[in-house]
């Protein structure tokens with residue numbers, strides 16, 4: 242184990258590293274290692290408060306070479322944390338790296354003081370005693386560092402993990418739930434490695450403007466791994482843990498699979514589909530039928546979320562894309578092991594048994610305009626400023642300011658949030674709650690397919706029904722922001738209180 246050096250955090254973000262020559266020599270890794278199954282940090286049933294330290298390490302991601310990474314309690318990423326509804330989950334969050342980090346509980350319905358956002362930094366060698374009052378439906382969430390202007394760097398180098406909320410009081414729903422066997426966590430991320438085997442993080446110009454994407458696909462920290470699965474129904478809890486890449490998943494053989502949960506938990510019924518789009522920070526639980534014994538390859542279509550037609554070329558030139566095969570690139574593979582047996586052969590017809598909750602009549606409406614080029618700068622000026630690396634992004638013209646509360650909400654009141662994105666699509670995220678999506682681009686949304694969300698990809702205009710029933714004061718406000726982490730760090734974020 243080694244301490245991360247300043248060179249990797251600070252030097253790694255300098256423009257000097259990001260030259261076309263270096264990108265041209267980006268390292269293409271071979272994949273196919275077994276899918277790592279993260280350890281479980283089980284906080285269910287009370288008991289003590291285990292320690293989870295942010296640490297720096299050398300991790301073996303590539304063959305025959307070490308990569309400097311950070312993680313929570315492990316070299317890269319963190320354990321899968323499991324918590325129970327109606328319990329208080331406790332853990333001691335430590336920090337063994339050389340700069341402040343935090344642990345934000347993304348998707349959790351908890352008070353602002355528990356949320357782990359930018360106002361809850363953990364200084365080096367400090368310990369924060371965290372207590373989380375869990376009360377929300379079973380769901381696949383995640384956690385990650387959330388220090389303002391450092392979130393993108395922290396997540397890129399590994400400060401993120403999955404969290405599963407279980408609800409012991411909910412009736413058994415007939416879904417696969419044998420962790421690591423027929424219920425697999427999949428943290429999907431893109432990264433760039435240089436020839437020295439180090440992860441390269443150097444957003445600049447167009448890759449800073451449109452978000453930083455990588456040419457290698459990692460699942461649970463392994464490059465395009467292979468999962469061994471039983472010949473049965475297999476549940477995949479998929480998290481897009483990328484900084485900026487939008488995935489459009491599908492299987493090479495075109496098989497149908499079923500989505501059973503979105504960000505906030507189970508859908509009313511399984512939704513059949515052949516392709517699934519996941520923007521950064523979104524989760525989906527899908528069930529794939531491997532009972533025919535056929536191996537499968539999970540692919541993704543390229544991410545075309547860029548600013549303008551004319552910018553595409555720049556984007557492509559600046560950022561290496563995963564090696565594609567007929568326009569699609571590989572994410573991972575599944576090998577069916579006939580000697581194993583899974584427990585679920587048929588998919589249940591009903592899941593949560595209830596549609597999305599009724600929120601009641603909205604009492605007000607708020608507007609959120611996601612601005613890549615805030616007013617006053619103008620198109621050309623904004624672009625030049627951004628390329629020069631200096632300028633801010635904003636929401637409603639205001640760039641994130643830790644000292645400014647942008648919105649004040651009343652506890653439990655229902656509101657409509659109208660969110661608009663102009664230059665490109667942005668995954669909009671709200672802390673402390675799950676919301677309903679009423680419409681996207683003027684089209685009504687089918688709630689039975691969408692479910693409860695905490696991130697929604699806004700391309701044009703979205704109308705959200707928002708109700709927050711957890712408090713947040715001005716010392717520990719909640720955030721709303723774009724989850725393209727480069728945009729977030731550039732200031733496309735705001736703060737709100739709930740009282």
Ligand code: C2O
Pocket residue numbers: 345347385387522670672720722724
């Ligand atoms: Cu994933 Cu503000 O968070």
Ligand code: CU
Pocket residue numbers: 345346347348670671672
């Ligand atoms: Cu969050």
Ligand code: CU
Pocket residue numbers: 666667668723724725728729733
């Ligand atoms: Cu954005």
